[in-house]
Amino acid sequence: SAVISQKPSRDICQRGTSLTIQCQVDSQVTMMFWYRQQPGQSLTLIATANQGSEATYESGFVIDKFPISRPNLTFSTLTVSNMSPEDSSIYLCSVAADTSTDTQYFGPGTRLTVL
Amino acid sequence: QKEVEQNSGPLSVPEGAIASLNCTYSDRGSQSFFWYRQYSGKSPELIMSIYSNGDKEDGRFTAQLNKASQYVSLLIRDSQPSDSATYLCAVRRSNDYKLSFGAGTTVTVRA
Numbered sequence: 001s002a003v004i005s006q007k008p009s010r011d012i013c014q015r016g017t018s019l020t021i022q023c024q025v026d027s028q029v030t031m032m033f034w035y036r037q038q039p040g041q042s043l044t045l046i047a048t049a050n051q052g053s054e055a056t057y058e059s060g061f062v063i064d065k066f067p068i069s070r071p072n073l074t075f076s077t078l079t080v081s082n083m084s085p086e087d088s089s090i091y092l093c094s095v096a097a098d099t100s101t102d103t104q105y106f107g108p109g110t111r112l113t114v115l
Numbered sequence: 116q117k118e119v120e121q122n123s124g125p126l127s128v129p130e131g132a133i134a135s136l137n138c139t140y141s142d143r144g145s146q147s148f149f150w151y152r153q154y155s156g157k158s159p160e161l162i163m164s165i166y167s168n169g170d171k172e173d174g175r176f177t178a179q180l181n182k183a184s185q186y187v188s189l190l191i192r193d194s195q196p197s198d199s200a201t202y203l204c205a206v207r208r209s210n211d212y213k214l215s216f217g218a219g220t221t222v223t224v225r226a
Contacts, residue, residue, distance in 0.1 A: 033213070045213060090158075092158055102147050102212055103149070
């Protein structure tokens with residue numbers, strides 16, 4: 001499976017600010033996803049990061065709040081904008097080799113605390 | 116109805132026993148099913164995938180799938196303290212390639 005890294009691994013931010021999380025994969029992958037895991041909860045898909053086009057957002061998530069970039073097949077960023085304490089979560093990227101290989105592998109996650 | 120439901124935990128089993136985890140799903144067209152293990156403070160790690168009805172064994176883990184009943188389970192045989200974690204059931208949606216996750220079942224193996 002691919003080796004996935006995320007930066008930063010954790011951060012503490014003030015409300016009203018923004019944080020950009022990076023996800024880097026050691027090989028080209030077709031599919032990249034961003035998830036949120038709130039304390040004690042399961043994973044919720046935020047969006048699919050599409051290379052060369054706008055991300056596809058799940059219901060309840062919007063581009064203005066969670067802008068996503070995917071400049072190539074190995075890298076993506078998620079920005080959490082205008083943060084509030086409710087945004088305190090673990091943010092995870094995951095990858096799948098292609099749409100026919102539906103197995104997803106997760107990065108180590110970014111633990112975000114908003115004060 | 117939630118897309119993926121797991122038996123509520125936490126589940127506590129003695130070392131050496133079998134831990135049984137259950138998962139039901141609502142999308143009758145789903146064809147791909149996964150079990151992830153998540154240690155506290157870590158990201159989910161894939162431990163099993165299953166696509167066909169029946170059993171699939173990998174070491175001490177056995178996944179069981181019954182599409183007619185929309186049911187998938189995970190058995191952990193000879194449970195070890197290192198198996199103490201939250202186990203997440205994931206189901207691929209039939210209308211796209213994305214995964215829906217259950218809430219997870221926390222397993223504690225008592226030494």
